[in-house]
Amino acid sequence: MRIxxxxxxxxxxxxxxxxxxxxxxxxxxxxxxxxxxDIMYACAEPGQDAIIEAIREHGLTGVVVASCTPRMHEPTxxxxxxxxxxxxxxxxxxxxxxxxxxxxxxxxxxxxxxxxLVRMAVAKLRLNRELTPKSFPVTKRVLVIGGGVAGIxxxxxxxxxxxxxxxxxxxxxxxxxxxxxxKTFPTVDCSSCILGPRMVDVAQHPKITLYAAAEVESxxxxxxxxxxxxxxxATCVDWDKCTGCGLCxxxxxxxKSYDRFNEGVGPTTAxxxxxxxxxxxxxxxxxxxCRQFTRGKCGVCAKVCPTGAIDYDMQDSxxxxxxxxxxxxxxxxxxxxxxxxxxxxxxxxxxxxxxQYERLLSASGxxxxxxxxxxxxxxxxxxxxxxxxGSRDPSVGxxxxxGFCCMYxxxxxxxxxxxxxDSQSYVFYMDIRSPGKGYDEFTRRVQEEYQAQYIRGRxxxxxxxxxxxxxxxxxxxxxxxxxxxADLVVLAVGGEAAHGAPQLAxxxxxxxxxxGFFMEGHPKLKPVETNxxxxxxxxxxxxxxxxxxSVAQGSAAAAKxxxxxxxxxxxxxxxxxQVTVSRCIGCGKCIEVCPFKAIQEIDLRGQPRAEVIETVxxxxxxxxxxxxxxxxxxxxxxxxxILAEVEALCRF
Amino acid sequence: xxxxxxxxxxxxxxxxxxCSYGGADTAGVxxxxxxxxxxxxxxxxxxxxxxxxxxxxxxxxxxxVLVSGCHPRDCHYAEGNYYARRRLEVMRGLLxxxxxxxxxxxxTWVSASEGQRWQHVVEEFTKQIHALGxxxxxxxxxxxxxxxxxxx
Ligand SMILES: Cc1cc2nc3c(=O)[nH]c(=O)nc-3n(C[C@H](O)[C@H](O)[C@H](O)COP(=O)(O)OP(=O)(O)OC[C@H]3O[C@@H](n4cnc5c(N)ncnc54)[C@H](O)[C@@H]3O)c2cc1C
Ligand code: SF4
Ligand code: SF4
Numbered sequence: 001m002r003i004x005x006x007x008x009x010x011x012x013x014x015x016x017x018x019x020x021x022x023x024x025x026x027x028x029x030x031x032x033x034x035x036x037x038d039i040m041y042a043c044a045e046p047g048q049d050a051i052i053e054a055i056r057e058h059g060l061t062g063v064v065v066a067s068c069t070p071r072m073h074e075p076t077x078x079x080x081x082x083x084x085x086x087x088x089x090x091x092x093x094x095x096x097x098x099x100x101x102x103x104x105x106x107x108x109x110x111x112x113x114x115x116x117l118v119r120m121a122v123a124k125l126r127l128n129r130e131l132t133p134k135s136f137p138v139t140k141r142v143l144v145i146g147g148g149v150a151g152i153x154x155x156x157x158x159x160x161x162x163x164x165x166x167x168x169x170x171x172x173x174x175x176x177x178x179x180x181x182x183k184t185f186p187t188v189d190c191s192s193c194i195l196g197p198r199m200v201d202v203a204q205h206p207k208i209t210l211y212a213a214a215e216v217e218s219x220x221x222x223x224x225x226x227x228x229x230x231x232x233x234a235t236c237v238d239w240d241k242c243t244g245c246g247l248c249x250x251x252x253x254x255x256k257s258y259d260r261f262n263e264g265v266g267p268t269t270a271x272x273x274x275x276x277x278x279x280x281x282x283x284x285x286x287x288x289x290c291r292q293f294t295r296g297k298c299g300v301c302a303k304v305c306p307t308g309a310i311d312y313d314m315q316d317s318x319x320x321x322x323x324x325x326x327x328x329x330x331x332x333x334x335x336x337x338x339x340x341x342x343x344x345x346x347x348x349x350x351x352x353x354x355x356q357y358e359r360l361l362s363a364s365g366x367x368x369x370x371x372x373x374x375x376x377x378x379x380x381x382x383x384x385x386x387x388x389x390g391s392r393d394p395s396v397g398x399x400x401x402x403g404f405c406c407m408y409x410x411x412x413x414x415x416x417x418x419x420x421x422d423s424q425s426y427v428f429y430m431d432i433r434s435p436g437k438g439y440d441e442f443t444r445r446v447q448e449e450y451q452a453q454y455i456r457g458r459x460x461x462x463x464x465x466x467x468x469x470x471x472x473x474x475x476x477x478x479x480x481x482x483x484x485x486a487d488l489v490v491l492a493v494g495g496e497a498a499h500g501a502p503q504l505a506x507x508x509x510x511x512x513x514x515x516g517f518f519m520e521g522h523p524k525l526k527p528v529e530t531n532x533x534x535x536x537x538x539x540x541x542x543x544x545x546x547x548x549x550s551v552a553q554g555s556a557a558a559a560k561x562x563x564x565x566x567x568x569x570x571x572x573x574x575x576x577x578q579v580t581v582s583r584c585i586g587c588g589k590c591i592e593v594c595p596f597k598a599i600q601e602i603d604l605r606g607q608p609r610a611e612v613i614e615t616v617x618x619x620x621x622x623x624x625x626x627x628x629x630x631x632x633x634x635x636x637x638x639x640x641x642i643l644a645e646v647e648a649l650c651r652f
Numbered sequence: 653x654x655x656x657x658x659x660x661x662x663x664x665x666x667x668x669x670x671c672s673y674g675g676a677d678t679a680g681v682x683x684x685x686x687x688x689x690x691x692x693x694x695x696x697x698x699x700x701x702x703x704x705x706x707x708x709x710x711x712x713x714x715x716x717v718l719v720s721g722c723h724p725r726d727c728h729y730a731e732g733n734y735y736a737r738r739r740l741e742v743m744r745g746l747l748x749x750x751x752x753x754x755x756x757x758x759x760t761w762v763s764a765s766e767g768q769r770w771q772h773v774v775e776e777f778t779k780q781i782h783a784l785g786x787x788x789x790x791x792x793x794x795x796x797x798x799x800x801x802x803x804x
Contacts, residue, residue, distance in 0.1 A: 069677045070694070071669070098680025099692055103771075109656050109688040116654060116691055506725050511671065513765040523681075531670055531764070532728065575696070595730040620729035621700030625739065637696060642705055645693050649664055650712035652654040 001126055002034035004060040005118060006051055007096075008042035008067035014101040019111040023066065023096075026115040030122045034058055042067050048080040055084035062086070062128065064121045066094035066114060071531075072522070087130035089574070089636060092121040116649060123648035127641045131574035136615050138224035138570050139324040141166065142561045145216055145504065148176020149547055150539025151329030152198050153554025154561075158327075159207035161562045166321050167202065168230055171260075172213045173278035174199055176331050178547060180261065182361040182369075185411040185546075186442040192277055192364065199279040212280055217318065219507045222618060223534030224324050224570040234314040235284030237271070241309035244281035246273055248301035248310070257289035259366070263356040265374070266366035271301050276364055283309075325534045325561040328518060329554065330504060332495035332540040335390040335398060342461050343389070343491060349374040350469055351462060351489045354408060361415050371419050373488045380423065380487030383416050384471045385409045386459050387429040391494030400515070402494035404546045406433045409492045410443045413452040425452040426484050428459050428473055436548070455482060462489060495544045508535050517543050528557045536560050575636040576617035577624060583631035584609045590623035590632050599623060599632075655689065661715040661781050665692040666701050668733075671722035674764030684771035687778040690718065698722070698759075699732025703743035710752055716781035719759035720773065726763060733761070755784055 005027040009015035020038035028036040035058045041047045042065050054060060063081050067073065070093040078088035094117040100110050140163055144155045147169035159165045167174070178184075179199075181191035202208055217229040252269035259268035261275050270289035273281060283301075291298035292312050302310040334355060338346035350373045352360075363369035373380050387409055391402040406429065413425040432454075434440045446452045459473040468485040475482045497516030505512040510530040511519035518541050521529035528536050538557040539550035564570075577590075577598070586608035591599045598616035601608050610632060621634035630639055655662050667673040673694050679686065695701060698721025706717045719740060727733040740759050747754045758777050762770050 069673075069680070071674060071677055095677075095692070098677040100688075102680040102683050103686045104688050105685070106688060109659065112656055113688050113691065120691065120693070509728055509730065511674070511726065511764045513763075519765055531674070593735060595732065618729055620697040620732045621695065622697065622729070622732045622735050625700055625702040625735070634696070634700060637700060639702065639705075642693060642695065642702075643708060646664060646705060646709045646714075647712065649654070649691050649693075650662065650709055650714050 001032045001062055002058065002060050003032045003062045003064060003122055003125060004051070004054050004058060005030075005033055005036040005064045005122065006042055006054075006066070007036075007038040007114070007118070008047070008065065009038060009040050010067060010097055011041065014067070014097050017101045017105055017107055017110050018096060018114045019107060022111050023114045023118060027064075027118045027122070030119055032126055033122060035060060043073050043076055048076075051077070051080050052084040055081065055086060060086075062090040062092075062125045064092050064094060064118060064125055066096045066118050066121070068097040069095045069099070087132075089131040090125070090128055092125040092128070094118045094121040119652070120645045120648045123644040124641050127638070127644055128636065131635055133571035133574045134614060135569040135571050136224065138565055138567065139322045140164065140565045141321070141323045142325045142327065142565065143168065143216075143226070143228055143321065143323040144327045144329060146176070146329035146331055146498075146539070146541065147174030147202070147210070147212070148329060148331040148539060148550070149178045149195060149198075150331065150550040150554040151176070151327070152202055153551045154327045154329060154538045154558045155208055156198065156201055156205065157555050157558035158561055159205045161558070163207065163562065163565055165205075165208045166228075166230075166323065167208055167210045168214050168216055169210070169212045170215050171274070172235065172272070172282065172284045173274045173280065174202060174210070174212060175277075175279070177355070179275065179277070180263070180355060180362075181358050182363075182365075183411065183415060185407045186436070186438045188411065188414065196277045199277065203279045210280065211319070212282075213284055216504065216507060219326070223564070226323050226326060226534065228321050228323060228326075230319045230321065232317045232319065234316050235282070236287070236290075236310065236312055236314045237283045237285060238309045238311050238314075239280065239282045241307040242282045243307060244273060244283070245306065246283070247304050247306065248283055249273055251300050251304045253298065253300055254289050254291050257286055262359045262366050263353065265352075265356050265359045324565045325536065326508065327536045327538055327557045327561060328504065328508060328510070328541055329538040329557070330498040330501055330541040332544055333498050334493045335396075335496045337389050337491055337493045339396055340389065342459065343386070343489070344462050348462065348464060348469060348489075350487070351491065353491055353493045354405070354412065355493070357412055357490045361412070361419065369419070371416070378487070379420060381420070382484065382486045383423060383425050384469075384484055384486040384489045385413060385425060385427045385492060386471075386489065387427065387492040389491040389493045392430060398494055398496070398515075400544075401433060403433070403544045405492040405494060406443065407436070407439055407546065410434075410446040410452075412490065413446050414450050417450045417452075425450070426471075426486070427452055427454045428471075429454060429456055430458070436546070457482070495540065498541060501541060508532065510535050517541065528553055528560055534564065572615055573619060575619045575634070576614060577612045577619070577621070577632050577634050579610050579612060579632045581609050583629045585629055585631070586610065587628065589626050589628065593622050593626045595620065595622065660689040661786060662713060663689045663691070663716040663718060663778065663781055664709045664714045665690050665718040665720065666695055666698075666705065667692050667719075668698045668700075668721045668728070669694055669696050670728035671726065671764050672720035672762045672770070675720075675762040675766045675770040678764060678767030679770040682767045684767055686771055686774045689778050689781070690774055697727065697729045697732035698736035699727070699729065701736055701740070703739050706743060706757060707750070710756060710787065711750075713787070715784070715787045716756045716758075716777065718773070718777050719757075720762050721759070723761040723763055752787070753784055755780055756787065
């Protein structure tokens with residue numbers, strides 16, 4: 001074998017703390033190394049060209065690049081060696097940036113460690129074999145999980161490109177948080193006027209199948225061919241029959257149910273159509289409030305329903321769909337702010353969340369758009385907004401900025417003035433973060449044109465006094481204590497990952513961070529991909545973001561899926577397990593442990609033997625570590641290859 | 653020169669590609685400084701790790717072996733890390749029989765987002781190995797074949 005070794009400087013990223021020429025000189029003495037050099041930027045065009053040229057000029061049959069993590073550029077370099085006529089698996093990488101130059105400043109130790117990692121890569125490469133991918137057909141259908149504005153955008157874009165789309169939403173209607181908003185910053189245009197038509201498009205699009213009140217039960221398979229089991233929750237209303245006339249909701253005698261859509265501002269009935277523009281516009285029964293279930297008798301809705309759609313005995317049902325790609329767009333939820341004792345911990349009815357305030361402002365909300373405070377229904381005059389409740393606060397495990405609260409608080413202060421012209425708003429803030437287009441102008445307008453009083457500082461206590469809530473805090477700019485007697489206090493509660501997000505991530509086999517937000521493939525270069533092929537992200541499930549960014553990500557994720565499914569065939573990864581039949585004793589241990597049921601028993605002249613189903617194997621190598629005979633080996637990660645790496649590290 | 657004499661000890665890490673290798677990358681991107689003793693072998697899944705790899709490393713001159721995979725339930729391959737856990741537990745029990753201090757081997761779970769946690773794991777494990785000092789050499793370390801690992 002003739003191996004070429006290329007040590008990348010990555011500008012000064014590596015060369016700053018590693019003697020790259022020194023590593024190249026050491027590598028020249030490793031077995032089978034025929035050519036060794038250092039190179040400024042291996043991944044840039046001149047770098048790749050130099051590799052290709054060296055392969056041709058020196059008749060190289062394998063290449064090692066020592067540079068950044070293989071998780072980043074392995075595909076890039078594999079393509080490069082392929083362009084030079086080598087098999088793309090005759091290539092190895094040594095990670096001397098993330099694992100060396102970026103984590104230590106000791107030049108000698110780094111240079112030595114880098115050389116060791118190159119020695120290891122060379123040792124492995126010497127045992128690499130040419131591998132050829134197989135191709136397999138893809139299912140041209142995409143699953144979108146979550147029907148907020150991000151999921152809606154992804155679904156519509158993918159469907160417009162001709163893909164079949166299955167949209168799964170856990171609530172009885174799509175729309176997500178945006179459907180609850182009154183107006184939206186920075187233009188203060190009506191939220192449902194811009195979202196409503198899109199929701200209707202979803203309902204009417206011939207390519208979109210919508211499952212509302214549904215959740216993903218399980219996912220199996222892999223990119224191009226996932227099998228998804230969807231649980232349709234029993235709504236106790238046959239949606240094929242329900243016309244959404246709403247007679248049932250008028251007659252339902254249970255009138256004290258928690259109103260989830262309206263964030264608990266005012267009660268609702270036990271049978272609900274969440275809001276007038278709901279899509280689908282169908283009724284569903286919330287069992288915990290329904291008298292038929294809590295008291296065992298009622299039946300009013302069944303009596304009044306003109307189409308006989310009510311079915312109290314309905315059970316959850318399941319559908320199975322095959323899809324080629326998946327977009328997760330499950331959004332966010334507000335954190336539980338009642339951990340804050342200083343804001344009353346939930347004891348004062350007139351301390352409400354920002355989302356509740358949106359419902360009070362909304363013309364389609366429970367108060368018809370008249371701002372009424374919950375305790376006595378009076379119109380508030382002095383309104384205090386408190387920002388960063390549950391954001392940028394490590395003491396409650398929420399060190400991150402929620403990103404949209406500064407802006408929506410400014411919006412709500414403007415809307416307060418519009419609704420109640422003689423009102424006065426006070427905003428307690430830590431910093432104002434408004435980097436979007438037109439955003440900073442917006443936060444200035446609220447202070448200059450709408451006379452909202454911005455007070456930089458934290459609130460230390462809220463207490464009730466003579467029908468008012470006294471808000472005490474510090475003004476850190478003036479260096480004084482302030483007290484404001486408020487009629488209503490609105491908390492800009494920060495967001496957190498949607499409830500159940502980690503469980504969904506586990507089903508999708510994607511990573512999530514310590515807060516439950518899904519991990520993108522790369523923070524800059526793969527913002528909507530995940531490290532699981534075929535699974536993409538859109539909207540706040542990846543990290544909190546406002547509507548424009550959520551929509552942009554929805555479109556981006558759709559573009560990725562469209563690109564993926566524009567191909568008729570995908571290439572399977574040839575790094576899969578292989579059985580050497582002559583060594584196999586047919587014990588079946590590998591069949592037992594394979595998490596993907598990728599191994600079957602075959603009959604060889606009356607003897608049982610194991611055989612790997614190539615398109616099913618995912619290449620985990622669990623079987624390899626299980627086989628007592630070493631008969632089943634994971635290509636590209638065989639026992640001998642890994643042991644060669646160990647040897648290279650230990651024997652010298 | 654394999655390790656920096658007098659400064660470093662020989663520590664081999666086996667990391668799964670999807671979680672812990674990514675976590676080590678995240679630590680690098682965050683410039684979380686770490687001791688230089690550790691060299692990382694990338695494997696697809698912690699379930700790919702044959703305990704004999706670890707024994708082989710320890711009998712060939714590694715002073716410590718660190719294994720890290722995805723958190724239980726988060727395995728990229730659904731359940732590979734459960735197999736890993738069971739096997740590695742059994743193997744740990746074997747170490748004293750072979751005259752190897754069990755403190756030379758550790759396994760842990762680090763996700764791709766946990767750069768800081770990775771830094772901590774590396775610091776602690778390196779400290780632990782330095783406290784144990786260099787491993788005695790096994791002049792006639794058993795060869796691969798006798799460990800029943802010859803194929804591939
Ligand atoms: C008070 C307030 C005011 C705001 N005002 C503005 C504004 O004026 N302008 C602006 O740009 N932004 C505003 N925002 C931010 C805005 O709400 C978000 O940017 C936007 O809603 C994010 O959309 P999304 O689709 O990512 O998430 P979401 O809107 O949260 O939608 C996620 C959807 O997924 C569903 N879901 C969750 N889990 C599952 C599951 N496991 N299975 C199936 N479905 C699931 C949910 O039910 C929901 O329908 C405001 C936020 C708040 C809190
Ligand atoms: S490598 Fe082995 S255990 Fe893993 S999926 Fe393939 S056949 Fe199954
Ligand atoms: S574990 Fe090994 S010997 Fe047993 S059936 Fe599988 S390949 Fe054959």
